[in-house]
Amino acid sequence: MSSVKLSRRTVVAGAAAAAGALSATSQASAQGAANVLRVVMHSDLRIVDPIWTTAYIVRNHGYMIYDTLFAMDAQGQIKPQMVDTFTESADKLTYSFTLRDGLLWHDNKPVTAEDCVASIKRWSARDPLGQTVMGFVAEMTAKDARTFEIKLKEPTGLLIFALGKPSSNVPFMMPKRVADTDPNTQISEFIGSGPFVFQRDEWRPGDKAVYTKFAGYKPRPEPASSLAGGKVVKVDRVEWRVITDQQQAVNALLAGEVDIIEAPSHDLLPLIKADRSIKIFNWNPLGNQYTMRFNHTTAPFNSQKVRQAALYALNQEDFLKATIGDAEYYKVCKAMFVCGSPLETLAGMEDKLESNFAKSKQLLQEAGYKGEPVVLLHSTDLQVLTNLAPVAKELLQKGGFTVDMQSMDWQTVVARRVKRDPPTQGGWSAMLTSWVSADILNPVMAGFFNSSGDKAAFGWPTDPEIEALRARFARASTAAEQKQIAEAVQRRVAENPTHVHLGQWYLPGATRPNISGWLAAPAPVFWNIEKARA
């Protein structure tokens, strides 16, 4: 019988060999993944119906597998995407759309006009802008396989914009059998005509979502520009990896285990910048906007003067400094419809948001404010929101308010904000959130401007004047007219605040050095991206 004698040297050599073998396996696996783009998204993909929910991760999923009739380009213009040509009648009441030739669903069946009509119907049942536009629509008809017509009851300048709107809910096109699903029920088949195919069998919630290049996709001939133009896919496969811990996501990027992080948190950007090989890219130049929402149905914010007082007490810089910190990633911007957009204006806001506490106190006195506590909902678990409520509390108190800040996780805030009970019975007075700027580019699409009371989003403001202006905006058919009305809306909202906008902020993405071609767009998109061998 032979025996094996283990010396210390043998053990050390064995361990080193094993580690080397494991390391080699890791490198081989990384090399094998040369044409696979591994991306850490801002959140896990749980819901896969971009019409059913407005969650941004689902919108991003939508851009992977679906296509749109129109799309916004890098200049903010709406351009035909699936549509080849369209005509508008002289009376602006009839639009005829012809689809591009050769559009296919992922099951290789042709995209038809009927599919598009059904998709528009389902989208417009959920999306506020879609609902507004459908109020103008008399009839939508498929004329032949590639042509459909939309007849309006009265002209609106919003139809084409709505069909190319860049953010949630995006009017993604689906096969008719899918689009016929009740808008309040999730779809169960995930077939689009977009540049990527969703690999449902490989989708592991909490782990990864996988998309492969759609061989049958026919890109437009123009170069890609934001969400418009030729969506040319240059990788075979995109994997959205779920790494919930931001620090670990950055570690994985630095170690070459992932290629892109969509949105690393601001506090980790210095760590990423320290590695000069890593590239930082602001893929969303419009950024995001912080917002404080009032509950208009209960004291103290059921008083217009009290809401005005808040608008005077607050200022944007304090919020942005406390949450974002680095001035490179934020912008003080009093324009409600976003700085850098066609509707940017300062109208009505000149003296507001300057922390004029004396004015705030004066308005509170005029309103007969008796110190009723502002129940301020404080979200504690989302890094980009956590510091907002404490700043709001401090500024409001300095402005003469009594504030009862209540801390909770974001999902509890989400559940609580839809409660209309008085603050003493589980209701609320104010809460803070953030919008993707692409969702608030005009007063019709931006949900917080809706002032139709019970039919409005949580907060439920009622203001017939704002509603009349929004209706006028929907009817406006020229850019100049739209701009004029947007200014009027902003003036009115500054006078009778539905919410307070608290500044713009940006969250760039980070990529490995061998990644190129990431397009700037309101949503992260993965066509045009190339991955060179490392």
Add this chain to the structure above:
Amino acid sequence: MISYILRRLLAIVPVLFTVAVMVFLMLRLTPGDPAAIIAGDNATTQQIIDIRTKLGLEQPILQQFFIWLGNIVRGDLGESFFFRKTVWELISDRLEPTFSLALLTMIIAVVVAIPLGVLAAYKQGTWIDRIVMGFSVIGFSVPVFVIGYLMIYVFAIKLGWFPVQGYQRFANGIGGFLQSLILPAFTLSVIYIALIARMTRTSVLEVLNEDYIRTARAKGQTEIKVLFQHALKNAAVPIATVVGIGVALLIGGVVVTESVYSIPGLGRLTVDAVLARDFPVIQAIILAFSLVYVLINLLVDLSYTIFDPRIRY
């Protein structure tokens, strides 16, 4: 023995029923509305009500409970509110990572901790004992995520021996499978090594002064044989109890470890489900964990009869 096992198995039913009632009620009392979460920022009150109705959350709580209980009895765990997947699909997909992590952790813990505990007892009062006990205190005191990040920094980032995060399934190759699990398993095992080593030391110390140990030594048996054949076997009952508790506690431990290392296991599923208020998933996981807990306790009780033949059921 068989009648004892049957009695214990039958006792699982009221335990699980109680857990079911508790978890169902607690979830309904916890603030959070899955419909509001699903609907998003732009949703109107009516849209949220529509979604709530679709999910069955508008029905009276008692009715919701009995529908759910009836489905459970028929083996139907329901469908997640968020994913277009059944709860069973979600859980079964997460079993392998969690089971693998738990198994490897316990193997490492037992293989390392028991010899350490025996050695510490044998060398009581010496520097070896102090080192083992010192490690034990550190193992208890340092949070899992701190150990995890330290291990990642040293072995993944600096040395590059292991991946920073992620999990490779067994079917995709045992090399990658082990590579993805070694760091998490070592991280998670630290606290169990501390726990088991400490208990082993105490138990072995108690029996080392017994007459039969003296007799064994007097008969000229080697110290290894005395320690592992006589002392350890007689000290095994409390050690088995601690190992059993350790396995049950692993359920909590995997949550943090899976989050740190991005392992798509049951722990992460639980956290995600709680954050999203995905009631059917939370309910099913807690029931499953309770079942595992009860079964492990039964196995531990049965193991006593192997270690100590005087114990009979």
